[in-house]
Amino acid sequence: MNFKDRFMELIDKRKILAVLRILVLTAAVIYLIFFLSNNFFGVQDYIEVYFSTEDAMYLKSETRDIDQEKDLHYQIIEELLAGPESEGLRATIPDGVKLLDYNIEGKNITLNFNNELRENHWGGSAGEMLTVYSIVNSYTFFKEIDSVSIILEGEEVNTLVGHLDLSEPLMYNQELVMEE
Amino acid sequence: MSLKHKFLIIFFIFIFSFIMGSTSIYAQNTIYFNGENISGNISTVSVKGELLVKATDLAEMLNADLKWQPALKLLEMEADDVKIKLMANSSYIQIKNDAIRTKAGLQLIDNQAYLPLAKAIEAFGYLLEYQRDNEELYIFQPETTISNVSWQEDGNQLQIKMDEITPYRILHSDDGKELTVEIDKAEIDEEFSDNISNNNYYLKVVNVPDKALLRLIIRSRNSIPFKIDGGVYEKEDALILSFLPQLKKIYIDEDNTFAVEATGKIPEADIEYLSDVRKMIIDIPSIVIGEYELDIEKNSFIKDVSVRQHNLDPVVLRIEVETLGNKPLQPIIDPQKQKNNVLSFKEGEKTIIRDLAYNSGQLSFKSTAHIDPEAFLLSQPPRLVVNLFNAQRGDNILDEINVDDSQIEKIRTARFDEKTVRLVADLKELTGYQISEKQEEGYYSYIISLQNKFSKVSTEDTADFKNLNIALTGSTDYEVKKFTHPHRIVIDVKNAYNNLDELDMPANGGLIKEIRSSNYELEGEKVTRLVFELDKYFSHTIKKSDDGRLINIALAKSADAAPDEPMLIAAPKNNLIIIDAGHGGFDPGAIGYTGLQEKEPNLAIAKKLAEILDNKGQKALLTRNRDKFISLQKRVSTANEADAELFVSIHANSINNNTAGGVETYYNGNNNNSRLFAEKIHDKLSRSLGIIDRGIKKDNFYVIKYTKMPSVLIETAFLSNPREEKLLRSPEFHSKAAALIADGIIDYLRENGGR
The missing domain is CATH 2.60.40.3500 (Immunoglobulin-like)
Known part of the structure; x- marks a missing residue:
């Protein structure tokens, strides 16, 4: 190989390297755009649903993909009813509960449940707190919702089973959430 | 009807009309003497159009001495050092060296002397007023004479000179433009001088004889700056009405100072510059517009000045100044306050x-x-x-x-x-x-x-206590909380700036494992949280001093010697404590693992608790003492209406799994002391009930949210847990729980002293 050939070979290598660099950069930019759009500009494509810890002290969330076929607000309650996937967590919603309808006004959502939410409930302050706040925390995960009002078969209620005041909208409860 | 009868009737009509006719001129005169109707006590006749009064009646009325010298046909009457003389057939009344001419003079009628009422009575110094409209004659003796009405003190005082202060009233019209000084039994001096009427004021003197008083009515084009309260002073020979200072002059002096001068001290004015650069509004309180001079011609910086009484109650004078240039007018502050009646402004060097x-x-x-x-x-x-x-x-x-x-x-x-x-x-x-x-x-x-930063955080050891001292630059709201797992004392200070990083913090060691701080938001309020991590559980007492700037937390070093100083102090007696057994009636509450209904242990524990508290000299009241449904609202209103000291709600817990268990105590921010109350009770329960300590929790539970007093809701144990359900069935557990709760209540009362 003479000097010229080697020289040409070097040029070729450089060309390849340049092309590679461009490719890598382009990929990085695309990834960045994708990443940013997903995290900062995009719509949340998952939900977080809250379940009770085994000792009934805290709530802990699991993520679920949003089912595009369903109404999101019904999906949340379905996921809550279906219960947790991981061990050590427990469902908080009694059997037979149905979300009859909901109404969003401003940043408050009013959830209208059937009476089974009360009638099939196991009672207790801890039980009531975990049920109510698993619902409240799951719905307020979305930035569009700040507070949740719970009504039963269209009627406003003071409490679910005798403890927690439901006459006013409830906000996300951080204290009940188990820190990771 | 017979002729005789007719004659009689005509005769009576004649007589009647004669009487009416002959007396009509006089009899209809009602005569008042010092406000009293004396028409029936005196005889009067009219001669030559003048009303004459019988001398003896007049003498009696005036309490005068009467002398009649038949030889000279001379009548002498003397009262209060005044002597008048009248001679029959002479029309003069002689007083000292004067003689008053009358129309009728002294008349002798039926051997009685009659003399002219008006002139005679005036001679004795009485005032007489005849009101033609209702034919009433008023005679009264003035007790005071008003000689002069004048402005004093540069127009700030109205002085009414009078011999003697008689009862008076001061009335003002609604629009504030008329002031009436009503003086009882006053007369106006013959040489009375009105020194108050001017361009702005007009004085009118009105005699009100039927009430034997005099009215001085002062009218003004503007509101009269009379001080509604405390504006009247009585001197020996004068009544002084003090007025608010009035605007006197608005002018520009030689050195281009724009000045507002009042007749008295100008209080601090409120000066506002309108967004329009060229307008300034000066609001001067307690100054009245008055008669003022506006002299702002020929100047280079003021275009227009307008003045009005912006408000009367409180009094505010508003001066609007429109300037020509872009420079603002600025008040000149006279540090020596030499001329406190002048407010001056200079074109503005800013x-x-x-x-x-x-x-x-x-x-x-x-x-x-x-x-x-x-x-x-x-x-x-x-x-x-x-x-x-x-x-x-x-x-x-x-x-x-x-x-x-x-x-x-x-x-x-x-x-x-x-x-x-x-x-x-x-x-x-x-x-x-x-x-x-x-x-x-x-x-x-x-x-x-x-304001409001931490100024010092220190600790200090005594034999029995470790004191944590937190000093702030200002008084603030704070809450001290105790937590377990890990043991720690938390001080939440509201709306203070967290400058703890800058301060020398006490060294860790001894009881204190770590001191840390954080900032967070609690129900919309910024809170600085200072945490003392402790190596084990300590009883604590909180004191605040230095106007709330110093928080002192005393940690008792030994658990026995400990809670302990306060232990010696008996809890105050007769506090009303509401004990609320949860659920009841058709609301069974939670259902236990083997079917125990929550309402049962709730009531059992509540009743035991009431009994223990009663024995300790407290007054316990149960919201229900049997298996009966009581609404949450009713439970709350029972406590609030009784104005109870404390509220304790007894519950049993449940969850949809049979492994969870333990005791927990809830409180709410309903009352500042609820947290402490919960701590005192939970301290006892967590240490001695023998089941898992689930801690103190804060939440919006209905009964502890709407009660006003410190309140807690206790979840004694879990019905859903088979072991604990068994406990909840046992009277021993009921007694134990009740005794611990009672201990906590008593602890709280000792520390807080009840009310």
């Missing part, structure tokens, strides 16, 4: 702001003249804004001062508008502030201090 500096929470600057800084806080981002009107920035004022300390990031200055300099302090967090002004040689210095 105040120069200089020496802006910041040092540990204090922002200071100097100004060449007095200014009223307008300060306010803005929250997003947190900043303190200070507007300095009519000001400009001096040479040494920078656009920006970088501070970056615990409270302030930086201070910016800018010209906000034509006349305003704006200072903006970018705060780390919103904080209180205070502005102070100090006048120094040739300038004014201003200090804006930010």
